Amino acid sequence: xxxxxxxxxxxxxxxxxxxxxxxxxxxxxxxxxxxxxxxxxxxxxxxxxxxxxxxxxxxxxxxxxxxxxxxxxxxxxxxxxxxxxxxxxxxxxxxxxxxxxxxxxxxxxxxxxxxxxxxxxxxxxxxxxxxxxxxxxxxxxxxxxxxxxxxxxxxxxxxxxxxxxxxxxxxxxxxxxxxxxxxxxxxxxxxxxxxxxxxxxxxxxxxxxxxxxxxxxxxxxxxxxxxxxxxxxxxxxxxxxxxxxxxxxxxxxxxxxxxxxxxxxxxxxxxxxxxxxxxxxxxxxxxxxxxxxxxxxxxxxxxxxxxxxxxxxxxxxxxxxxxxxxxxxxxxxxxxxxxxxxxxxxxxxxxxxxxxxxxxxxxxxxxxxxxxxxxxxxxxxxxxxxxxxxxxxxxxxxxxxxxxxxxxxxxxxxxxxxxxxxxxxxxxxxxxxxxxxxxxxxxxxxxxxxxxxxxxxxxxxxxxxxxxxxxxxxxxxxxxxxxxxxxxxxxxxxxxxxxxxxxxxxxxxxxxxxxxxxxxxxxxxxxxxxxxxxxxxxxxxxxxxxxxxxxxxxxxxxxxxxxxxxxxxxxxxxxxxxxx
Amino acid sequence: xxxxxxxxxxxxxxxxxxxxxxxxxxxxxxxxxxxxxxxxxxxxxxxxxxxxxxxxxxxxxxxxxxxxxxxxxxxxxxxxxxxxxxxxxxxxxxxxxxxxxxxxxxxxxxxxxxxxxxxxxxxxxxxxxxxxxxxxxxxxxxxxxxxxxxxxxxxxxxxxxxxxxxxxxxxxxx
Numbered sequence: 001x002x003x004x005x006x007x008x009x010x011x012x013x014x015x016x017x018x019x020x021x022x023x024x025x026x027x028x029x030x031x032x033x034x035x036x037x038x039x040x041x042x043x044x045x046x047x048x049x050x051x052x053x054x055x056x057x058x059x060x061x062x063x064x065x066x067x068x069x070x071x072x073x074x075x076x077x078x079x080x081x082x083x084x085x086x087x088x089x090x091x092x093x094x095x096x097x098x099x100x101x102x103x104x105x106x107x108x109x110x111x112x113x114x115x116x117x118x119x120x121x122x123x124x125x126x127x128x129x130x131x132x133x134x135x136x137x138x139x140x141x142x143x144x145x146x147x148x149x150x151x152x153x154x155x156x157x158x159x160x161x162x163x164x165x166x167x168x169x170x171x172x173x174x175x176x177x178x179x180x181x182x183x184x185x186x187x188x189x190x191x192x193x194x195x196x197x198x199x200x201x202x203x204x205x206x207x208x209x210x211x212x213x214x215x216x217x218x219x220x221x222x223x224x225x226x227x228x229x230x231x232x233x234x235x236x237x238x239x240x241x242x243x244x245x246x247x248x249x250x251x252x253x254x255x256x257x258x259x260x261x262x263x264x265x266x267x268x269x270x271x272x273x274x275x276x277x278x279x280x281x282x283x284x285x286x287x288x289x290x291x292x293x294x295x296x297x298x299x300x301x302x303x304x305x306x307x308x309x310x311x312x313x314x315x316x317x318x319x320x321x322x323x324x325x326x327x328x329x330x331x332x333x334x335x336x337x338x339x340x341x342x343x344x345x346x347x348x349x350x351x352x353x354x355x356x357x358x359x360x361x362x363x364x365x366x367x368x369x370x371x372x373x374x375x376x377x378x379x380x381x382x383x384x385x386x387x388x389x390x391x392x393x394x395x396x397x398x399x400x401x402x403x404x405x406x407x408x409x410x411x412x413x414x415x416x417x418x419x420x421x422x423x424x425x426x427x428x429x430x431x432x433x434x435x436x437x438x439x440x441x442x443x444x445x446x447x448x449x450x451x452x453x454x455x456x457x458x459x460x461x462x463x464x465x466x467x468x469x470x471x472x473x474x475x476x477x478x479x480x481x482x483x484x485x486x487x488x489x490x491x492x493x494x495x496x497x498x499x500x501x502x503x504x505x506x507x508x509x510x511x512x513x514x515x516x517x518x519x520x521x522x523x524x525x526x527x528x529x530x531x532x533x534x535x536x537x538x539x540x541x542x543x544x545x546x547x548x549x550x551x552x553x554x555x556x557x558x559x560x561x562x563x564x565x566x567x568x569x570x571x572x573x574x575x576x577x578x579x580x
Numbered sequence: 581x582x583x584x585x586x587x588x589x590x591x592x593x594x595x596x597x598x599x600x601x602x603x604x605x606x607x608x609x610x611x612x613x614x615x616x617x618x619x620x621x622x623x624x625x626x627x628x629x630x631x632x633x634x635x636x637x638x639x640x641x642x643x644x645x646x647x648x649x650x651x652x653x654x655x656x657x658x659x660x661x662x663x664x665x666x667x668x669x670x671x672x673x674x675x676x677x678x679x680x681x682x683x684x685x686x687x688x689x690x691x692x693x694x695x696x697x698x699x700x701x702x703x704x705x706x707x708x709x710x711x712x713x714x715x716x717x718x719x720x721x722x723x724x725x726x727x728x729x730x731x732x733x734x735x736x737x738x739x740x741x742x743x744x745x746x747x748x749x750x751x752x753x754x
Contacts, residue, residue: 139602149599
């Protein structure tokens with residue numbers, strides 16, 4: 001395996017604010033360098049060519065990764081951002097290049113991922129004239145961006161780019177799209193760069209009220225059956241350690257949403273598992289038993305709450321949240337603590353009594369046993385012939401000792417991966433949560449591996465989602481990015497099939513897949529590949545994959561019609577969670 | 581809090597940027613809410629736009645919408661008010677054939693009684709303007725209808741609040 005170029009990139013030289021006369025396209029690169037960007041993902045085309053010409057000139061300072069589709073560029077940028085906390089950057093041309101970014105942008109918006117997308121646009125004199133590859137990408141992207149802007153003059157570039165990076169990563173992060181007309185890329189102007197530090201109409205982090213902290217502490221200190229549910233806000237706020245201290249000091253069972261996974265190690269005794277539709281039995285059931293529900297950096301998504309009419313009605317709710325629009329949106333907060341999770345939890349910690357809730361914790365343990373007997377045992381230690389998805393995840397856990405970052409796609413395999421992955425490090429669960437974007441994992445794994453080359457990055461993907469962005473194997477091959485790809489092949493769009501089985505009388509409309517030879521396809525891209533069909537070969541196959549130095553593809557043929565349980569059917573209460 | 585639909589006036593202070601109309605209206609659109617009227621103009625603060633949007637929704641919904649409006653980067657502050665909390669007006673124009681103006685006593689009587697303003701009188705047509713509550717304008721519309729209206733147009737609501745909004749203090753830091 002050749003050493004990866006990105007590890008040896010020289011540090012950017014250009015952060016000075018001195019004025020230079022340069023083109024708009026060069027200014028774009030200089031802005032990226034000034035923001036500390038090392039890698040961008042994209043795809044060239046007519047309206048962005050001047051910027052690509054500058055990529056060529058600056059290739060020793062800025063790596064451009066050519067994905068095989070613009071959607072792949074956005075997901076790679078997301079994977080990069082999610083594992084590193086830095087802003088991911090994607091770039092595309094106008095028209096179809098720009099519209100192909102939309103799915104990734106929408107995904108980043110709903111999952112609060114810091115991303116800056118740059119699109120080329122037809123010349124300003126052609127705007128609105130239905131010119132070749134013209135599309136109103138600012139209009140199209142408005143509802144799915146945190147902010148967007150069209151630049152028509154080169155002189156606007158530094159200020160707008162600075163705003164873009166500031167907005168993307170401050171407060172509740174999100175995607176920003178900057179559309180740059182071709183004339184603005186060609187024009188020359190006097191360039192100087194200054195980072196954006198504030199915008200008068202934008203208040204990224206609301207002020208934390210000491211009164212609210214005190215009220216929260218009082219409720220928590222008085223609680224008999226407190227339950228913490230944390231979300232991605234903990235990771236985004238870099239509040240993992242302080243959360244762990246809060247949990248340990250107050251002795252509170254703590255559950256997580258899918259995007260909160262890995263903030264506290266899976267094995268932590270107070271980590272009581274995942275909430276939500278396919279989450280763990282105990283935290284879902286006991287959401288409706290707790291007396292104080294402490295929500296931290298999560299937004300009460302419907303996949304978490306089930307029927308709101310019957311969600312935690314008995315509990316006092318404390319909501320730690322950075323985005324005021326999320327407070328009282330879905331669940332009424334008795335106490336709302338605004339601010340970023342690190343600040344608010346740090347202020348909360350000294351006010352908390354040292355405590356333990358052993359009896360309450362025993363209720364979790366008892367339900368865990370029920371879940372183990374009814375679900376987990378069969379998933380992880382099956383006595384039937386066919387391979388289960390769960391035992392593949394268990395084999396990965398075993399081989400990586402929980403150190404791997406798992407990048408999952410969307411569907412049954414995703415739920416299984418999130419349920420059974422044993423995370424030891426934070427930012428280890430990279431998945432498409434809110435939008436549920438099939439095709440996310442393969443390109444996201446590329447970005448994740450490039451941002452964190454020292455980490456083992458394993459993409460776990462279903463056979464359906466894999467084929468939505470399978471062309472990114474080309475990107476992996478060309479960049480020699482050593483991601484490990486595990487496709488759990490059940491020959492079905494498994495989650496939809498499960499719903500058809502449970503709610504549509506087994507009418508399997510368009511969910512069965514006739515699949516190609518995935519191993520041959522991977523090999524066609526000169527990626528080492530292997531297929532496992534029997535249990536006795538699984539452990540060794542996973543071991544070979546993990547030990548392999550370059551990219552590796554492993555197909556595991558699993559039982560065709562397994563279901564994911566537990567399950568809260570849509571519209572049901574969290575306490576009506578089904579085990580079979 | 582009532583979940584009954586009610587008429588609310590939303591006042592928004594924003595930067596004056598291209599595309600913001602799209603961004604604000606999208607917040608209503610995604611919740612499948614029809615905007616009754618919308619007006620944007622300059623405000624009492626230089627360089628800051630003021631929007632007046634009227635929608636019929638439940639109060640619990642308007643609160644959530646307000647949060648989603650306020651979190652937009654270019655929005656400085658948003659408020660919602662009931663009719664009782666504001667002084668509000670709308671304006672309308674009627675274009676009517678000139679011969680009616682000169683020949684019909686009834687129309688002259690309406691003009692006198694409703695304090696409608698004659699904006700222009702031309703050989704072919706004359707134009708009346710009336711500002712007031714929507715209901716007043718509707719009454720006038722009904723009164724003039726039998727005479728034949730060549731064109732009619734009514735503006736969106738504009739409103740100021742009885743209580744101060746203290747918006748300027750938000751901007752003093754800059």
